Amino acid sequence: MNDIEQYEFDRLGYLVIPSFLTDAEVTSLAAAVDAAEADALAQVDRPPDKISAYGLEYRHNAEKGYFVSGAGGEGNALLIDEFFNMDPAFDALVNHAPTMAYIRAIVQERPTINNSELRIRYPGNQTGAHCGGPVGLKLRYNYNARGINCMMVRMVYFVHDVEPGQGEFCVVPATHKSNMVSPYKGNDPDKEPGMVGLPVKAGDAILFTENLRHGGLTNRSRQTRKTLHVGYGPFWMKSQNHSTMDEEPYILPSTFARYTECQRMLFRAHQTLFEGGSN
Ligand SMILES: O=C(O)CCC(=O)C(=O)O
Incomplete structure (x- = not known):
């Protein structure tokens, strides 16, 4: 995260990061997203x-390790929590080096993943x-002698243009400082004064502090909007998925078995990476 990005993130509470994913990542994530949507729709x-x-209300697919709420169709949204368990293609986003460089620049304690949501927004949905x-401790944005000091932040990955x-x-x-x-x-995000939509291209990402006022404008097109949202925060924060709020991270043994040790550490709360250290 360079000086300009740090300044803008501190000033605005978010960053649009162009061309963040490679073309190969976009292709493989988009295919996994479509397969996950089809699987989840069969549950609802x-x-x-x-x-x-x-x-x-959540439907739980224990075999594939996800929770889904919502529904398909006009005006609806399908929210799939714990999508990491659904397809090894999503492993690319766990300890994704470009993402971790941003996260380490804004979360001072050892960061872990506390939230994973595949968000599928059908035409008409907002x-x-x-x-x-003012938000609770878990979402707070702060700045101290060491720089930006966020609690929960999210990286949103785009697999198609919006x-x-x-x-x-x-x-x-800037409402993170309000x-x-x-x-x-x-x-209603369409009517709220000061609300701005952030158009993006496939492969872009948006990083924001959960302290910022945010949402999703009404989808007035015929394209279903599909985005991958991954939340980070200090290691002591447990799951922030609505389906498993404040429980241990819900990662299947089979998913864990695929991961490297560095990837596993991103789901280990209440542990330090190095003996005797906090980072
Ligand atoms: O993308 C959207 O529609 C809203 C997402 C959101 O609220 C979030 O990621 O916290």
Whole structure:
């Protein structure tokens, strides 16, 4: 993360990183995303296995190791938690060197992955505006003598272009430093003053602090928007997926068996990487 990127991230609370993934990564991730969507869609008509603390209904596929909420079709979104278990193609995003360089620059304690969500937003769908201003400790943005000091941050990976009107990820820049909760009622990202959509190309990524007010503009196109969201934070933070909130990371033994030791460390909470050290 260079000086300009650090300045912009501190000033705005997010960064759009162009051409972050290679063409080969985009191709392989896009195919895995489509296969995951087909698998998850086959689950959504049966009764839920779990209801999250926030009231979201989840179907759990224990064999493939994921939780899905939502539905397909006009106006809906399908949210697949723990997508890392679904396909070895997703291993490329675990200890992804370019990502880790950004994460280490903004999370001061040893970072781990605490959240993985495949977000599939069908035409007509929007993601309500949330966060910004005073938030709890787990989402907080801070700056100290060592520089940027984030709690939870997210990297969003794009496997196809998202043009204006196609359900762009959106932000109210700089609200990670706001002292006030947004006074705008309804959480409609299309109507919230200051909200800006961030169009991207396939292979781009967006890094943001969860302290920033953000959401997803209405998808007014016929293209379904498919994005991979990976959350990071200090090692002591447990799962921040809604389906497994504050539980241990949900990584299947078969997924763990594929990983290198460095990849495994990204899912080990409450441990330090080096004996006697915190980093
Ligand atoms: O991309 C979107 O529609 C919203 C995503 C979001 O809220 C998040 O990644 O925290």
